[in-house]
Amino acid sequence: MKRINIGLLGRYFLKNIMQTKVIYVLLVIFMLLTAYSAVSGINNYTEQNTIRQEHQQKARQSWEANPDKHPHRMAHFGSFAFRKKQPLSMFDYGIESFTGNAVFLEAHRQNSVNFSDAGFSTGALRFGELSMAMLLQLVLPLILFFLGFSAIASERENGTLKILLSQGANWKEILLGKSLGLFVLALLFFIPIMLVTFFFLFFGEGLIDPSDSWQRFLLLLVGYVLFLLIICVISIVVSTTAHSAKNALLTLLGIWLLMVVLVPKTSQAIGNAVYPTPSKLSFQSAVERDVIKKGDSHDPNDPYFNTLRDSVLAVHGVDSVTQLPFNYGGFVMREGERTSANLYRKHHDSLLQIYEKQNNISRYTGILNPFVAIKTVSMAFTGTDFKGYIDFQAQAETYRYQLAQEMNELQMEYISTKKISGSEGKKHVVGHEHWEEFPDFEHRMQPLQSSLSEASLGIFSLVVWVFLSFLGLVYLSKKAKAI
Amino acid sequence: MYRLLFLQFLRSRAVLASMVLIIALGAISIGIGHQFLSQKKAAIDQVEQYQKSHIERNVLLHKDDLGLLMYYVQFAFINNPSHLAGLSIGQSDVNTNVQRITIKNLEGQRYDTDLVNPMNLQSGNLDLSFVLIYLFPLLIIVFTFNILSEETETGTWRLVSVQTPSKLRYLLTKLSIRVVLVYTVLGILLMVAKMVLSIPFDIKFVLVTLLSFLYVAFWFALGFFVVNFKKSSGFNALALLSIWLVLLILLPAGINAYLTNKYPVPEALSTMISQRDGYHTKWDTDKKETLQKFYAHYPQFQEFGYPTEGFNWTWYYAMQQMGDDDSVKDTKALQLKMGERERVSKQVATFLPNMHMQLAFNELAGTSLDKHLRFLDATGNFHEELRLFFYPKIFNGETGDRVDWGQFEPKFFKKQAGEYGMAILVPMLLACILMIILSAVVAKKL
Numbered sequence: 001m002k003r004i005n006i007g008l009l010g011r012y013f014l015k016n017i018m019q020t021k022v023i024y025v026l027l028v029i030f031m032l033l034t035a036y037s038a039v040s041g042i043n044n045y046t047e048q049n050t051i052r053q054e055h056q057q058k059a060r061q062s063w064e065a066n067p068d069k070h071p072h073r074m075a076h077f078g079s080f081a082f083r084k085k086q087p088l089s090m091f092d093y094g095i096e097s098f099t100g101n102a103v104f105l106e107a108h109r110q111n112s113v114n115f116s117d118a119g120f121s122t123g124a125l126r127f128g129e130l131s132m133a134m135l136l137q138l139v140l141p142l143i144l145f146f147l148g149f150s151a152i153a154s155e156r157e158n159g160t161l162k163i164l165l166s167q168g169a170n171w172k173e174i175l176l177g178k179s180l181g182l183f184v185l186a187l188l189f190f191i192p193i194m195l196v197t198f199f200f201l202f203f204g205e206g207l208i209d210p211s212d213s214w215q216r217f218l219l220l221l222v223g224y225v226l227f228l229l230i231i232c233v234i235s236i237v238v239s240t241t242a243h244s245a246k247n248a249l250l251t252l253l254g255i256w257l258l259m260v261v262l263v264p265k266t267s268q269a270i271g272n273a274v275y276p277t278p279s280k281l282s283f284q285s286a287v288e289r290d291v292i293k294k295g296d297s298h299d300p301n302d303p304y305f306n307t308l309r310d311s312v313l314a315v316h317g318v319d320s321v322t323q324l325p326f327n328y329g330g331f332v333m334r335e336g337e338r339t340s341a342n343l344y345r346k347h348h349d350s351l352l353q354i355y356e357k358q359n360n361i362s363r364y365t366g367i368l369n370p371f372v373a374i375k376t377v378s379m380a381f382t383g384t385d386f387k388g389y390i391d392f393q394a395q396a397e398t399y400r401y402q403l404a405q406e407m408n409e410l411q412m413e414y415i416s417t418k419k420i421s422g423s424e425g426k427k428h429v430v431g432h433e434h435w436e437e438f439p440d441f442e443h444r445m446q447p448l449q450s451s452l453s454e455a456s457l458g459i460f461s462l463v464v465w466v467f468l469s470f471l472g473l474v475y476l477s478k479k480a481k482a483i
Numbered sequence: 484m485y486r487l488l489f490l491q492f493l494r495s496r497a498v499l500a501s502m503v504l505i506i507a508l509g510a511i512s513i514g515i516g517h518q519f520l521s522q523k524k525a526a527i528d529q530v531e532q533y534q535k536s537h538i539e540r541n542v543l544l545h546k547d548d549l550g551l552l553m554y555y556v557q558f559a560f561i562n563n564p565s566h567l568a569g570l571s572i573g574q575s576d577v578n579t580n581v582q583r584i585t586i587k588n589l590e591g592q593r594y595d596t597d598l599v600n601p602m603n604l605q606s607g608n609l610d611l612s613f614v615l616i617y618l619f620p621l622l623i624i625v626f627t628f629n630i631l632s633e634e635t636e637t638g639t640w641r642l643v644s645v646q647t648p649s650k651l652r653y654l655l656t657k658l659s660i661r662v663v664l665v666y667t668v669l670g671i672l673l674m675v676a677k678m679v680l681s682i683p684f685d686i687k688f689v690l691v692t693l694l695s696f697l698y699v700a701f702w703f704a705l706g707f708f709v710v711n712f713k714k715s716s717g718f719n720a721l722a723l724l725s726i727w728l729v730l731l732i733l734l735p736a737g738i739n740a741y742l743t744n745k746y747p748v749p750e751a752l753s754t755m756i757s758q759r760d761g762y763h764t765k766w767d768t769d770k771k772e773t774l775q776k777f778y779a780h781y782p783q784f785q786e787f788g789y790p791t792e793g794f795n796w797t798w799y800y801a802m803q804q805m806g807d808d809d810s811v812k813d814t815k816a817l818q819l820k821m822g823e824r825e826r827v828s829k830q831v832a833t834f835l836p837n838m839h840m841q842l843a844f845n846e847l848a849g850t851s852l853d854k855h856l857r858f859l860d861a862t863g864n865f866h867e868e869l870r871l872f873f874y875p876k877i878f879n880g881e882t883g884d885r886v887d888w889g890q891f892e893p894k895f896f897k898k899q900a901g902e903y904g905m906a907i908l909v910p911m912l913l914a915c916i917l918m919i920i921l922s923a924v925v926a927k928k929l
Contacts, residue, residue, distance in 0.1 A: 280526075
């Protein structure tokens with residue numbers, strides 16, 4: 001096997017294709033699609049984040065504008081968490097359009113994250129979203145199959161393959177050369193998309209955590225390069241093994257349909273059917289039941305909180321809560337918040353486990369299906385995957401908990417020990433400077449580490465696929481027939 | 484000859500495999516629809532049972548204080564999915580169909596979402612509408628792409644040209660075999676769906692059936708159109724699949740991107756903030772002023788006067804009311820924006836058969852955005868009735884045990900009946916006729 005021959009054959013393949021009109025038509029169409037999806041991706045990112053940031057600020061302003069008041073009123077005044085779009089969501093929307101954008105955070109209650117784009121959609125969203133990632137995952141493979149299906153099959157049909165082989169080229173060189181030639185073509189389509197993304201990261205304004213974004217960008221680049229390699233080799237392999245060029249094309253189209261449309265959709269549907277999501281009511285009433293069992297801080301005769309009171313009184317050696325060195329109402333609410341938040345977390349974790357199980361079925365098909373593998377890798381590195389959303393929810397819940405507890409602490413410290421219940425009026429209040437002291441919510445991007453672990457299965461699958469497909473190419477080079 | 488052509492067609496492995504695949508997926512999709520309906524039904528049953536015990540428990544705890552009791556008690560308002568929803572799940576997986584609301588401020592409650600796995604939403608439902616809209620065209624492509632080219636490629640076309648009086652008639656005969664087969668599969672799937680999902684045989688089901696038949700006809704005409712250009716099998720397959728990709732994925736996705744960018748919905752977030760501020764800031768402002776505003780909205784309650792000493796429920800619920808009253812502007816703007824989105828996407832869909840199909844199915848099945856918006860409106864009315872019932876009782880200081888709680892069973896959203904006409908078929912019919920004319924023009928040159 002000579003490297004120079006591989007290069008020669010690759011260039012020959014490229015030259016042949018570049019002489020056709022079709023390639024220019026395809027390139028132009030693809031570039032137009034790229035431009036459209038880049039513009040709408042960047043617009044959407046900028047517009048949505050501006051809207052969300054404005055509202056985060058607006059909500060904060062009215063939080064800070066509160067006068068002196070009872071801290072428990074502030075715990076109910078509450079705050080909002082607005083989900084920021086990830087910078088790379090301009091490249092891959094992931095599930096961002098299907099997750100809620102805003103959640104109201106208040107004491108005692110974990111509210112649902114509301115207002116997803118899907119909720120505002122008339123149904124058009126269900127046909128898919130036009131993003132640059134979608135072009136690479138769906139459209140480009142189809143184009144490569146189209147450009148590659150005849151690579152070997154046609155040469156065999158018109159007899160040039162025999163000539164090539166008799167002139168000293170060997171099968172390995174031919175197969176590798178054509179695969180690389182096709183791969184170079186793939187890069188023609190791929191590079192503009194990466195350039196757009198690169199320039200966005202470079203010149204885009206107000207991006208969260210840009211350093212992280214660069215690493216993510218590089219990982220994405222590697223992932224997609226591996227994916228495109230796999231697609232190119234598969235095209236050449238099918239073109240070699242098929243009886244005719246027509247059969248090669250039909251086989252490749254069949255593979256595309258199966259791997260891109262049927263398998264992912266069906267596997268997710270199966271996951272959903274096998275592990276059904278509980279109804280909201282069962283979820284909420286299970287939490288409620290557990291909280292009541294443990295002790296209801298809003299029930300004055302609750303045995304759990306009565307015992308708690310007696311032990312607190314004993315520790316401080318006093319016989320009534322008004323003699324305690326802190327406001328007992330705040331203390332009870334702090335305990336109540338702690339237990340109810342823990343119980344909620346427990347139930348929420350098991351709900352997330354059900355979701356994970358639903359998702360895993362389709363995720364595991366990624367081992368066999370490189371199209372699913374690249375999808376999971378792409379969503380993980382753009383931060384638009386399920387993990388990213390869970391991470392937002394967790395950040396919001398942590399902030400909610402801190403807010404509620406901070407207000408309870410303020411109540412314990414500053415509110416008269418005589419004032420056990422009720423939060424109305426201007427007498428038992430805390431100075432408004434405390435409101436500013438409590439920082440605003442800021443949605444942080446999940447650490448790269450967690451995206452890496454999320455993408456690991458997909459990366460593993462892509463690497464194995466590259467390895468196997470080249471192995472297949474070598475194996476084929478010993479078996480393939482020229483006629 | 485018909486029988487022979489039929490047998491020849493069925494001998495192809497690709498044909499048999501794709502038939503089996505589509506029937507299997509059709510069966511799965513009906514199963515999924517069934518599961519969807521039974522999950523919804525179970526959830527509704529649960530809500531109905533829960534409401535009684537929920538009210539009893541709270542009445543027991545707070546019967547002396549109706550104001551406090553009403554702080555906790557939730558009333559269910561349910562949008563019962565129609566049987567057709569099992570066939571076209573539409574937006575009803577994103578949008579909740581059960582509202583459990585208290586008489587406190589409405590805007591803070593009515594947009595609460597159900598528990599959903601966003602990955603499932605992204606992947607979308609594999610319901611029968613998906614099989615019809617996405618997969619039937621593929622089946623039709625597999626059935627038609629080589630209807631002519633297989634003859635030229637195996638060398639039989641010349642033979643046919645010599646032996647048959649009309650080449651077109653020969654091709655139409657071949658085509659009709661495929662049409663009959665696809666319509667049979669479609670008919671069977673719709674029948675099975677009707678039985679399994681117990682869909683009543685009404686105008687809506689008839690319209691769904693007619694739409695499906697027209698849609699299949701559209702794709703056959705399209706396939707026939709492409710095939711008549713006498714290109715190779717490979718070219719036809721690729722051309723048809725590209726058309727499929729453009730019509731079913733790229734165009735709708737492009738339209739969606741346009742709609743999202745053109746009509747963003749900041750109003751939703753503004754509503755969230757203004758309802759909070761509307762209510763919560765009233766804790767610090769003059770009580771009399773709040774009550775005055777409240778009575779301006781509900782003059783009938785003026786008799787309850789202006790109690791401003793300490794905490795009292797009249798003032799409390801007046802504050803809650805202010806959350807809704809102060810966010811009215813944003814709520815209205817939100818509704819307008821949503822209406823605009825709905826209108827534009829319907830207009831666009833008129834020109835795109837598959838999008839029209841999906842929107843029409845959702846409309847008929849009651850799973851469209853429009854239906855959900857009406858449900859949200861009805862939730863508002865339901866909430867208002869509750870308020871008007873309880874406000875005077877609370878303000879009078881009545882106790883919880885004097886209320887007849889038996890009457891508060893979960894209420895169901897009544898959909899407006901009728902109003903569906905043949906008009907919904909028109910865009911589909913036009914697309915069909917247009918495609919048939921086009922392929923007739925091309926076929927003439929055969």
